[in-house]
Amino acid sequence: MPVLTTDPNTEVEPDYTAPEIVAVLQARLQPDETIDQVTEQLRSSWATAHQLRIQQWNKQEAERGRNEEEQRREAEAERRRQDEEARAKEEEEKEAYNR
Numbered sequence: 001m002p003v004l005t006t007d008p009n010t011e012v013e014p015d016y017t018a019p020e021i022v023a024v025l026q027a028r029l030q031p032d033e034t035i036d037q038v039t040e041q042l043r044s045s046w047a048t049a050h051q052l053r054i055q056q057w058n059k060q061e062a063e064r065g066r067n068e069e070e071q072r073r074e075a076e077a078e079r080r081r082q083d084e085e086a087r088a089k090e091e092e093e094k095e096a097y098n099r
Contacts, residue, residue, distance in 0.1 A: 001056055008053035016042045 015021070016039040025038050 004053060004057050004060060008050060008057050011050060011053070013043065013046055013050070 016025070022035060022039075025035055029035065029038060
């Protein structure tokens with residue numbers, strides 16, 4: 001699946017009863033279909049796809065959070081390592097000076 005770049009929780013279901021949409025649907029109706037059946041199918045399909053996008057988004061966000069936390073821990077460990085190296089070097093210089 002492609003990475004989602006916008007939060008699907010902000011999506012709004014299309015208005016399948018809008019005149020411009022109904023006009024297109026009317027032109028494509030099968031003889032045994034009603035406009036209500038078709039719009040209900042569209043609503044159901046949209047809702048299912050929307051829920052899948054929300055699940056994917058939540059998974060992506062959880063993964064992003066884990067990655068950010070890991071990067072924060074790695075940066076903190078690197079900062080501590082550099083601090084320790086600097087303290088060790090400072091101690092060596094003090095010992096060399098005191099000899």
